[in-house]
Amino acid sequence: MEFFLTFIPTDIYKEIDVVRGKLEEAFAAKRFEDVSKLYTEDCRFMPPGQPLISGREGVCAAATQMWTGGIRTIKLEMEEAVGLGGDWAYSRGFVTFLLEDGSVAMPGKYFALWKRVDGQLQLFTDIFNRIK
Structure with a gap:
């Protein structure tokens, strides 16, 4: 007897996946302000080996710095997205900077906490680490 597990995306997964696509597209087009608007105003951005970055202006500056450092593409591969009830969800997966x-340039893993603001899920806390 064979068993097959089928992944069925949840509504939360689908909603976060749309934002993931917008983030990848905006970064590749050098629209760093658009990248930052996918985050809450009071967000926390936590790149490896750097101090905590707070707020959209910080995210915009960090995205600009990544581009200046040679990164041209961000690829996010979401493995899991879970609604936590109310206005909260989380996602986790892998990130590749090209x-x-x-x-x-850097393979990594990420964990993101999402908050619903004005009906839209936005990144509240974004943490990623290098995979060695």
Whole structure:
């Protein structure tokens, strides 16, 4: 007897996946302010080896710094998205930062806490680490 597990995306998964696509697209187009608008105004951005970054202005500056450092593409592969009740959800998965030539600058994993603001899920806390 064979068993097959089928992944059925939840509404939360689908909603977060739309935002994921917007983030990837906005970063690739150098629209860093649009990237920051996917985060709550009081967000926390926690890149590896750096101090805590707070607020949309900080996210915009961090995205600009990544671009200046040679990153051209962010690829997010979501493994899980779970609604926590009320206005909260989390997602986790893998992130890959690519250079202009398509080579991998940094493979990583991420955890994100989402908050619903004015009916839309936005990133409240974004943490990612390098996979060595």
